[in-house]
Amino acid sequence: MDVDLEAIEETAKLLYIRALKVLPDDIKEGFQRLDASETDATGKSILATMIQNIDVAEDTDNLLCQDTGIPIYNVTIGRGVAVDGIDLKAAIKKGCERATTEYPLRSSVVHPVTRENEHTSCGRRVPVINVDFSDHADELVIEMIPKGSGSENGSFLKMCIPAEGVNGVKTFVIDRVLEAGGKVCPPTIVGVGVGGTADLCTKLAKVAATRALGSVCDDPEGAKLETQLSAAVNTLGIGPQGLGGDSTAFAVHVETAATHITMNPVAVNIQCHSARRAKATFTPTGVEIGF
Amino acid sequence: MAEHEFHMPVTEDDVRKLKAGDHVVLQDMLFGIRDATLIHMFDKARETRLDLNGHAVIHTAPNVKKVPVSNSCPVGYDSVCIGTTTSARMERFTRPLMEQNGVRMIIGKGGLGDDSLQAFEELGGVYLAIIGGTAAMETTWIERILDVDMDDLNPESLWQFEIKDFGPLLVAMDAHGNSLYDTVRGDAEGKRAQALAAMGVDS
Numbered sequence: 001m002d003v004d005l006e007a008i009e010e011t012a013k014l015l016y017i018r019a020l021k022v023l024p025d026d027i028k029e030g031f032q033r034l035d036a037s038e039t040d041a042t043g044k045s046i047l048a049t050m051i052q053n054i055d056v057a058e059d060t061d062n063l064l065c066q067d068t069g070i071p072i073y074n075v076t077i078g079r080g081v082a083v084d085g086i087d088l089k090a091a092i093k094k095g096c097e098r099a100t101t102e103y104p105l106r107s108s109v110v111h112p113v114t115r116e117n118e119h120t121s122c123g124r125r126v127p128v129i130n131v132d133f134s135d136h137a138d139e140l141v142i143e144m145i146p147k148g149s150g151s152e153n154g155s156f157l158k159m160c161i162p163a164e165g166v167n168g169v170k171t172f173v174i175d176r177v178l179e180a181g182g183k184v185c186p187p188t189i190v191g192v193g194v195g196g197t198a199d200l201c202t203k204l205a206k207v208a209a210t211r212a213l214g215s216v217c218d219d220p221e222g223a224k225l226e227t228q229l230s231a232a233v234n235t236l237g238i239g240p241q242g243l244g245g246d247s248t249a250f251a252v253h254v255e256t257a258a259t260h261i262t263m264n265p266v267a268v269n270i271q272c273h274s275a276r277r278a279k280a281t282f283t284p285t286g287v288e289i290g291f
Numbered sequence: 292m293a294e295h296e297f298h299m300p301v302t303e304d305d306v307r308k309l310k311a312g313d314h315v316v317l318q319d320m321l322f323g324i325r326d327a328t329l330i331h332m333f334d335k336a337r338e339t340r341l342d343l344n345g346h347a348v349i350h351t352a353p354n355v356k357k358v359p360v361s362n363s364c365p366v367g368y369d370s371v372c373i374g375t376t377t378s379a380r381m382e383r384f385t386r387p388l389m390e391q392n393g394v395r396m397i398i399g400k401g402g403l404g405d406d407s408l409q410a411f412e413e414l415g416g417v418y419l420a421i422i423g424g425t426a427a428m429e430t431t432w433i434e435r436i437l438d439v440d441m442d443d444l445n446p447e448s449l450w451q452f453e454i455k456d457f458g459p460l461l462v463a464m465d466a467h468g469n470s471l472y473d474t475v476r477g478d479a480e481g482k483r484a485q486a487l488a489a490m491g492v493d494s
Contacts, residue, residue: 052425
């Protein structure tokens with residue numbers, strides 16, 4: 001399958017704007033689930049406002065949140081797809097820039113030292129473009145995630161040692177959720193990476209934080225941790241916006257990787273309640289837009 | 292849990308009457324500030340020509356659109372989406388904003404820390420919690436962008452908004468030493484051991 005680079009650019013633009021406006025169905029359902037079980041009056045009223053905001057954004061065709069985030073594009077290329085990788089990345093970056101200047105969106109991206117803003121949502125190594133491969137021959141998938149900074153600032157890594165065991169991992173997650181409190185815009189999806197190298201562990205935490213609600217870690221040990229940690233964080237009472245309640249997190253998601261005999265790394269990356277994603281699937285019959 | 296409505300600006304007496312847990316709606320005027328605005332005001336000694344005395348500031352950096360100057364867009368900016376950012380990063384600027392600029396109310400999300408709580412008590416100020424991530428709604432409470440200063444920092448300029456029925460906002464930190472965030476945090480830390488024990492971890 002050949003790929004039309006103009007269509008890629010146009011889609012990269014469309015996905016950014018759409019992700020900022022329409023929450024995925026699994027997140028909307030997550031809100032309904034939390035609203036049904038919340039027992040705290042303040043928590044319940046905050047959840048109601050968040051749910052109302054989702055409707056207002058759709059009714060007024062506006063952004064859900066002012067934070068346009070750091071743009072992330074996850075590209076998955078099927079083995080039957082023929083595309084020049086350099087051109088593909090350039091087209092995605094161009095689409096991201098055009099979304100920002102043509103809509104216009106607030107560019108939230110600056111140089112880390114000079115703090116200079118190019119007003120394109122782009123800069124050195126940004127947008128973040130992750131490339132992976134799949135077995136689906138005639139399919140190219142682009143997922144767009146505008147990652148908000150309030151929750152991205154709730155990112156942590158600890159190189160636990162083997163003697164701390166899985167209990168060290170569990171303790172680290174609980175303590176970081178306590179530390180983050182209301183700053184990360186709860187209810188959140190708490191992404192946890194376990195194992196790997198320091199960089200892989202952190203990356204897995206992001207993969208976990210941006211997974212759809214209802215999905216389960218495909219490592220049974222990771223899935224077990226998800227169940228335990230999801231229940232545990234919601235007993236802390238931090239609640240929506242850190243103002244009290246049962247709904248601290250929609251879920252804790254875990255991703256695992258093999259690690260070194262001397263290592264036991266754990267990373268936390270948090271996704272706020274505006275858990276925005278958009279996805280385009282290119283096949284020989286056209287482009288399908290979804291979540 | 293009283294309900295209050297204020298036409299800005301307010302007096303010290305007005306804010307000292309507020310108690311944590313009260314609800315507030317603001318009218319007329321609001322100023323938008325952010326990390327870079329505050330860094331330039333207080334670390335780089337840049338003075339603003341806008342008068343913040345007795346006013347509320349919101350931790351924000353809006354999505355705006357450049358348009359021709361008109362009555363509805365007096366400085367050539369129309370609002371696209373205006374929301375709130377995490378306040379904690381701006382903790383050290385609460386006191387200078389109050390002492391040097393006379394700010395009485397700070398609107399944000401996630402709360403501020405002990406130094407701010409002390410400044411609110413000493414100088415007469417409050418922190419009003421807005422619900423983070425609900426910018427689509429918040430934008431409907433903004434009537435116009437009236438003025439902008441330090442616009443070389445855009446989007447982190449100092450913004451002046453005309454507002455209508457801005458709220459309800461929750462008094463989360465008052466001028467009497469009360470912080471709802473501290474209460475929730477204290478309770479949550481008390482539940483830590485139990486949460487860990489439920490997963491088989493002794494602490």
